[in-house]
Amino acid sequence: MNEIALELKDVKKTISNKEIIKGLNFQIKPGEVYGFIGPNGAGKTTTIRMMVGLMNLTEGDVKILGKSIQSEYKEAARNIGAIVENPELYSFMTGWQNLMHFARMYEGITKERIREVVSLVGLDNVINDKVKKYSLGMRQRLGVAQAILHKPAVLILDEPTNGLDPAGIREIRDYIRRLAEEDQVAVVISSHLLSEIELMCDRIGIIKHGEIISERYVNEESDQDDAQSDVKVIFDVGQADEAIKVLEDRDIEVKRESDKLVTEINRQEIPNIVQTMVNQNISVFGVTPIKATLEDQFLELTGGNVIE
Numbered sequence: 001m002n003e004i005a006l007e008l009k010d011v012k013k014t015i016s017n018k019e020i021i022k023g024l025n026f027q028i029k030p031g032e033v034y035g036f037i038g039p040n041g042a043g044k045t046t047t048i049r050m051m052v053g054l055m056n057l058t059e060g061d062v063k064i065l066g067k068s069i070q071s072e073y074k075e076a077a078r079n080i081g082a083i084v085e086n087p088e089l090y091s092f093m094t095g096w097q098n099l100m101h102f103a104r105m106y107e108g109i110t111k112e113r114i115r116e117v118v119s120l121v122g123l124d125n126v127i128n129d130k131v132k133k134y135s136l137g138m139r140q141r142l143g144v145a146q147a148i149l150h151k152p153a154v155l156i157l158d159e160p161t162n163g164l165d166p167a168g169i170r171e172i173r174d175y176i177r178r179l180a181e182e183d184q185v186a187v188v189i190s191s192h193l194l195s196e197i198e199l200m201c202d203r204i205g206i207i208k209h210g211e212i213i214s215e216r217y218v219n220e221e222s223d224q225d226d227a228q229s230d231v232k233v234i235f236d237v238g239q240a241d242e243a244i245k246v247l248e249d250r251d252i253e254v255k256r257e258s259d260k261l262v263t264e265i266n267r268q269e270i271p272n273i274v275q276t277m278v279n280q281n282i283s284v285f286g287v288t289p290i291k292a293t294l295e296d297q298f299l300e301l302t303g304g305n306v307i308e
């Protein structure tokens with residue numbers, strides 16, 4: 001198997017004398033889910049359009065399983081599945097008819113493969129209904145089904161959870177993880193929301209003004225996990241008032257969000273605090289560290305205002 005599924009090599013884009021993308025470099029392995037985040041106008045859609053061959057590159061190259069999207073378009077495109085902007089669906093046809101229609105564009109897609117994909121995205125019960133009756137979430141899932149019909153090595157999704165409710169977002173998240181883990185598909189997801197993307201990605205790159213300004217693995221230990229430094233931690237407890245007292249008795253500042261207590265403490269103190277809480281019959285459901293570095297960077301980047 002190819003070690004690298006998708007590679008961007010010094011990709012640049014200039015439109016009307018303005019350099020919109022300023023030299024992007026990254027590599028994604030099979031089975032890896034890469035989150036591409038940044039505020040509106042940062043250059044996500046432009047980059048994605050270049051990755052899938054919908055827009056020419058001004059400089060650099062994009063390679064899919066080692067094939068250049070520019071000089072070997074056909075070979076490269078064969079291994080890409082994508083939803084850029086909204087999935088293209090025919091609402092007067094059923095879900096099944098839509099998939100049959102797209103299957104004809106590729107060679108060798110069997111009905112069995114279509115059934116497999118339908119089942120993967122959980123549309124078995126409604127696949128014979130007309131798409132106009134589908135909810136937004138169902139349409140998105142059909143879009144993904146269509147994008148993966150030909151078993152692409154790389155799946156590229158531009159804002160796949162746009163407009164979905166929390167249940168819909170969770171569904172998308174679950175089957176994207178399954179695709180990566182079971183079929184070793186490399187997935188790129190763009191979003192302007194850190195919170196949702198952090199849960200489904202292995203690695204996240206933050207783009208701003210056409211440059212990657214930060215990149216890290218989601219499970220990577222940050223400097224803040226050092227034994228000596230303070231970490232931001234959420235205590236999820238049954239008896240918030242009592243738990244706040246335990247923390248405040250130790251001069252720890254607490255911010256309360258319903259039953260969740262947000263604190264900044266030394267890692268070494270955690271076991272003792274939990275023990276004190278348990279001794280006082282406080283139910284401790286969880287102690288979760290917050291990855292402050294990425295969150296802070298992202299908030300700093302978007303400044304709470306997603307329009308640049």
Ligand SMILES: Nc1ncnc2c1ncn2[C@@H]1O[C@H](COP(=O)(O)OP(=O)(O)OP(=O)(O)O)[C@@H](O)[C@H]1O
Nearest residue numbers: 015016020038039040041042043044045046047192
């Ligand atoms: N055809 C174009 N002509 C001129 N400027 C463009 C063109 N397409 C994009 N841009 C500019 O390039 C920048 C990046 O746009 P892009 O749509 O890639 O951002 P984005 O990160 O996808 O944002 P969003 O989250 O809003 O989709 C923006 O400043 C945009 O105004």
